[in-house]
Amino acid sequence: MTYGRSYALRLDLDLASGGSDFATxxxxxxxxxxxxxxxxxxxxxxxxxxxxxxLRYMSYRSFTTLDRDHDSYTGVFQVTCTSSCLHQSD
Known part of the structure; x- marks a missing residue:
């Protein structure tokens, strides 16, 4: 997907407390x-x-997608997420 080139990533987050934050x-x-x-x-x-x-925890992890389960979570982890999910695999 992006491995051939390096990209910058900015994540804008809505916090449960009502605030917002970002990480780049x-x-x-x-x-x-x-x-x-x-x-x-x-x-x-x-x-x-x-x-x-x-978010640094998510580095060096595999994405679990709707059609591929790449995590150690029992069940279907991606169904419990409301967006793209990263979860540590075994």
Missing amino acids: YDSFKINSESNSYYSYLTGSLRGDYSTTNC
Whole structure:
């Protein structure tokens, strides 16, 4: 998907508390389907520390998609998410 080139990624978040936040990574890549959409969030990041620290956890993980289950969650994890999900695989 994006593995051939490096992209920047900005995530704008609506918080449960009613506020908003953002995180920006200056290097973002996603591997191919055959490599389980393995993600890389690297490089400099900006935003609230708790947000960027939380999102850093998603780096080096595979995307679970509607048609591919790439996580260790019992059941169908992507059904419980309301958007794209990253979850640690075994």
